[in-house]
Amino acid sequence: MSQSNQSGALLAISDLHIHHPENRAIVEAMRPQSDEDWLLVAGDVSETFGDIEWALTLLKERFHTVVWAPGNHDLWTPPKDPVTTRGEKRYTEIVEMCRALGVHTPEDPYPVWEQDGRRLTVAPLFVLYDYSFHPPGTATMREALTKAVEARVVCTDEFLLHYDPYPSRAAWCEARLAYTEERLAALDGAPTVLVNHFPLVREPTRILRRQEFALWCGTEKTADWHVRFNAEAVVYGHLHIPRTQVFDGVPFQEVSIGYPREWQPRPGPPPGQPRRVVTRGAAGLPVSATDGA
Secondary structure (H helix, E strand, C coil): CCCCCCCCCEEEEECCCCCCHHHHHHHHHCCCCCCCCEEEECCCCCCCHHHHHHHHHHHHHHCCEEEECCCCHHHCCCCCCCCCCCHHHHHHHHHHHHHHHCCECCCCCCCEEEECCEEEEEEECCCCCCCCCCCCCCCCHHHHHHHHHHCCCCCCHHHHCCCCCCCCHHHHHHHHHHHHHHHHHCCCCCCEEEECCCCCCCHHHHHCCCHHHHHHCCCHHHCCHHHHCCEEEEEECCCCCCEEEEECCEEEEECECCCHHHHCCCCCCCCCCCEECCCCCCCCCCCCCCCCC
């Protein structure tokens, strides 16, 4: 574990998608509330290496500490990107870029945020998905994928998120689960904030209009991690449905900006500032059963 902080806020955001000019403008205008603020970035900064580097460079210049967990878009290899690496090698290159900037990644010692004597280990995760969030009426991955294809609901990951050198995305997910679980277990029960692009539990996906898309939203194998690894909060994105739910007493915050076509019709001002991370026991948390209803 690494540095600690004594006064700043713990803030989070995800799904910046700065290839959209409207979203790039949001990031350009983003400022911390104090010089000591931390920013947790839960993936999908952009789709090209250069854009990701631009955004994380800017944010690291402004925030005391920046922590990044990869989203699926961050790992794409689009034809327009001059950086043509794929799969695990692309992820490794982004990690190396982050380290050069001083941004924490899932491969680094977990930083410890401290305020008023309270210490929380901030753990950025990269565990992908394994197609185990089956839509209703399906029992196997093959059956679920067939139904998704028939419904014409297929994530672009199938074309742009390569999994070299693994035989499949599910196999890459399995390797990441084993690696990450070992690291979290080594914390010996220390209170954590878990930061992952995909929700760690299935329940947040049940609001999706097209349940077929849940296949690309996580893995059942992380369903108890918030309990096993003593999470005070879980931060995620991907769904583009910002909200807070409570599972087993732990607040799960979806902190995405999303696409302009999604946030522009919403009432109120456009998204701008990252959200303050809400931890276990905070006043005003929504009352929720274990299914998040």
